[in-house]
Amino acid sequence: MTDAPDRPPLRVTISDVAAAAGVSRATATRAxxxxxxxxxQTRARILDISERLGYVPNTMAAELAAGRTGTVGLLLRDASNPAYGLLFSCLQDxxxxxxxxxxxxTIGADSGGTKQVTALQRLLGMRVAGLxxxxxxxxxxxxxxFADQVPIIRAGRDATGDRVHSVAYDEQSHGALLAAHVHSLGHRRVAVLATDPAASFPEHVRVTAMREHLESAGVEVTPIAVGAGPAEGVDAALALASAGRVTAxxxxxxxxxxxxxxxxxxAGMRVPADFSVTGCDGILPGADLLGLTTVRVPVxxxxxxxxxxxxxxxxxxxxSDDLVRRSYAGPLVAxxxxxxxL
Known part of the structure; x- marks a missing residue:
């Protein structure tokens, strides 16, 4: 039996051509x-390697660069959440x-992100120019x-590493801004609902910033571990407030x-007379009428x-070797x- 001949990957990328030629992706593209x-000799080498690997240019990306219509895949968390719903509308506009x-x-509950990874694979199967x-x-x-296949940008959350781009909310600033406000109101014993990063990484970053800012100011912080459910930790927080162990x-x-x-x-408790409460997002319909103390994220x-x-x-x-790393902070809504x- 003879060995099967080597075959190029099903979808050779410009990164594959650049790596084989020992040049940057931008150089390979221009050549x-x-x-x-x-x-x-450099141009000839790139052309030869491209032909040998079976590289086929992404025509969708080329059309977009030329000012014509292109198609990009968007993976969105549950659009019923007002923050994600507004982000979807703004991205679409x-x-x-x-x-x-x-x-x-759109993906809802998804432990471990496996459904979301599958969704990204489906989007790539549609030959989108980016994600x-x-x-x-x-x-x-x-x-x-996925970054070797098409450009990929995280919208609303920071990315790490040198392959995935991001345009993010500055959640550290948001957490610190809220903590500074609570401290300025005179609260020195505060409970913080501490979201597990696997449930919501942005919430986890906000909470970490809150705790760090409060503790550096000498505030006694009581963390309450919570998962994805919005009602998790509520009973524990009310018990602390009812017992006078926290004021916010x-x-x-x-x-x-x-x-x-x-x-x-x-429970017959009054906010803010009995204890103060803060949140973060500022997107909920009627938040202004409810008087929520929050930060309005810059969607x-x-x-x-x-x-x-x-x-x-x-x-x-x-x-495209230059990473996009941008973040934006929103204002405090008192x-x-x-x-x-008092």
């Missing part, structure tokens, strides 16, 4: 387009304005294998803040810059659920 100034088509997949990932439920390590409860989302407010009402800025960054990455005249400690 294949007949642009730029290169030694003739920006894409339409720029002549970019979005193919969207936008607007969910905190999939890790950077899970995203990295800080929540890493407005959904959790509402759960605390409902439970306080049912519009993140959507605008995400689409602009994707266009830049899909422009084959640009050096509200009425947190008050000066």
């Amino acid at each position: 294949l387009k007949g642009e730029g100034r290169f030694a003739e 920006e894409a339409n304005r720029c002549g970019l088509d979005l193919v969207t997949v 936008i990932v607007a969910t905190g439920g999939v890790t950077n390590a899970q995203l990295e294998p 409860v800080m929540c890493p989302s407005d959904y959790r803040q509402l759960a605390v407010l409902r439970a306080a009402r049912d 519009e800025a993140v959507a605008r810059e995400t689409v602009a960054a994707m266009q830049h990455l899909l422009d084959t005249d640009s050096d 509200g009425t659920t947190a008050a000066v400690l």
Whole structure:
């Protein structure tokens, strides 16, 4: 029996060609387009390797770079969440304005991110020119294998490593801003609902920033571990407030803040007379009427810059080796659920 002949991978990327030729992706791209100034032997080597590997240019990306319609895959967390729903609307508006088509997949509960990884694979099967990932439920390590196929940007969450781009909310600033506000109101014993990073990494980052800021200011912080459920930890928080052990409860989302407010009402406790409560997001409909103390995340800025960054990455005249790392902080909404400690 003879060995089967070596075959190139099903989808050879420009990164494969560049690596085999010992040049950057930008150099390989320009050489294949007949642009730029290169030694003739360099161009010939790149062309030869491209042909030998069976590289086929991504025509969707080329069309987008030329100003024509392109298609990008969007993986979105549960759109019923107002923060993700607004992000979807803003991304769609920006894409339409720029002549970019979005193919969207929405994933709800997904332990470990396996469903989301499968969704990304389906989007790649549609030959999309790039991927936008607007969910905190999939890790950077899970995203990295896709980065050799198409440009990939996290929208709303920081990325790590040198392959995945990000246009993020500055959750550390948001957590610190809320903690500084609670401290300025005179609270020195505070409970914080501490979200497990596997349940929501953005909430985890907010909570970590809250705790660090409060503890550095000498505040006694009582963490309450919670998972994905918005009502988790609420009974424990109310018990601490009822016993006078804390004067404020800080929540890493407005959904959790509402759960605390409902439970306080049912228990006959008054907010903020008996204890103060804060959240984060600022997107819930009627949040202003409810007087929620929160931070309004900058959804519009993140959507605008995400689409602009994707266009830049899909422009084959640009050096896609340059990582996009941008973050935006939103303003404090003082509200009425947190008050000066008397």
